[in-house]
Amino acid sequence: MKKSNKFLAIALLCFCFNSCDDTYSQGKRIYSALCANCHMEDGSGLNKLIPALKGSSYLSGDSKGLVCVIRNGFRADSLGLTLRYMPAHPKMTDVEMTNLVNYLSMNFGNQKHWQLSEVKKNLQQCK
Amino acid sequence: MTVACKPGDAAKLPVLGNPVTENGVTREHTIRPFQYLSQDSVNINNDSLSGGVYIADFFFTSCPSICPRVMKQMLRLHDEFKNVEGVRLVSFTLDPKRDTVGKLSVYAENIGVKSNKWLFLTGDKDFTLDLADDFFVAALEDPSAPGGFDHSGKIILVDRKGRVRSFCEGTDPTTIPDFIKDVYTLLDEEKQ
Numbered sequence: 039m040k041k042s043n044k045f046l047a048i049a050l051l052c053f054c055f056n057s058c059d060d061t062y063s064q065g066k067r068i069y070s071a072l073c074a075n076c077h078m079e080d081g082s083g084l085n086k087l088i089p090a091l092k093g094s095s096y097l098s099g100d101s102k103g104l105v106c107v108i109r110n111g112f113r114a115d116s117l118g119l120t121l122r123y124m125p126a127h128p129k130m131t132d133v134e135m136t137n138l139v140n141y142l143s144m145n146f147g148n149q150k151h152w153q154l155s156e157v158k159k160n161l162q163q164c165k
Numbered sequence: 166m167t168v169a170c171k172p173g174d175a176a177k178l179p180v181l182g183n184p185v186t187e188n189g190v191t192r193e194h195t196i197r198p199f200q201y202l203s204q205d206s207v208n209i210n211n212d213s214l215s216g217g218v219y220i221a222d223f224f225f226t227s228c229p230s231i232c233p234r235v236m237k238q239m240l241r242l243h244d245e246f247k248n249v250e251g252v253r254l255v256s257f258t259l260d261p262k263r264d265t266v267g268k269l270s271v272y273a274e275n276i277g278v279k280s281n282k283w284l285f286l287t288g289d290k291d292f293t294l295d296l297a298d299d300f301f302v303a304a305l306e307d308p309s310a311p312g313g314f315d316h317s318g319k320i321i322l323v324d325r326k327g328r329v330r331s332f333c334e335g336t337d338p339t340t341i342p343d344f345i346k347d348v349y350t351l352l353d354e355e356k357q
Contacts, residue, residue: 076233084233084240086275125229
């Protein structure tokens with residue numbers, strides 16, 4: 039490889055690394071738009087009213103339930119007294135879901151990298 | 166907000182709002198007289214609050230949009246002034262139909278606060294929508310808004326005479342530190 043080509047290769051590699059951050063940009067956008075109002079931008083939640091995502095068991099290990107929580111949400115109990123309500127997100131596409139859980143995992147979880155196929159499989163198993 | 170607290174300003178906050186003239190008498194803008202029930206089912210009116218300054222916001226427990234963000238900042242203010250006498254927090258619900266005393270009590274418990282410091286108040290819906298005007302908070306019932314009410318996330322500082330002295334945006338955490346300074350400035354003023 040000629041020297042200039044090497045430079046080009048390095049430049050391209052850097053470019054890729056930079057835009058690898060961008061892999062999370064859709065996930066971040068979705069999080070800011072649909073989740074941060076409640077769970078807060080930094081994932082800290084609101085005391086007992088809204089759980090923190092940092093340290094959540096759904097974000098440690100490879101919880102199959104994570105995508106189901108996001109898809110189905112939580113209903114307040116019948117008396118409406120727990121107040122712990124989270125909306126469902128039935129229209130989120132598999133790709134959006136994958137980008138979102140990867141953003142969550144990178145920022146608040148154990149940095150697990152979710153594959154689209156795995157997310158699809160887990161979604162199929164949601165009740 | 167920034168107007169109210171440039172460093173080096175005289176240690177006095179402005180009185181916000183236009184003075185009103187009634188029967189030839191001009192008076193400063195104040196919060197109109199109100200009567201509400203707290204999360205402990207205690208009657209609360211302006212007089213109950215005139216022993217100190219208070220920090221107010223408007224919310225409702227089932228609000229899926231900005232409320233938790235604003236509450237987070239209210240909680241931050243609560244923690245700042247937890248042990249400072251003469252400062253209370255007051256959250257008015259816009260949705261008294263759903264936000265009964267019992268529900269507000271659970272809400273307060275979940276946020277983890279005590280009623281002698283932070284009051285959650287429920288009362289008449291239409292009155293509350295009008296009352297919000299006095300605090301310069303835009304609030305209206307709107308079936309198309311998330312949760313059925315549209316409102317701004319302002320947090321307002323009221324002095325013991327019921328005058329609005331400062332405010333910040335509960336949706337923007339960066340506006341809180343200046344607001345905290347304003348509360349201390351007002352406390353100093355009230356000591357004089």
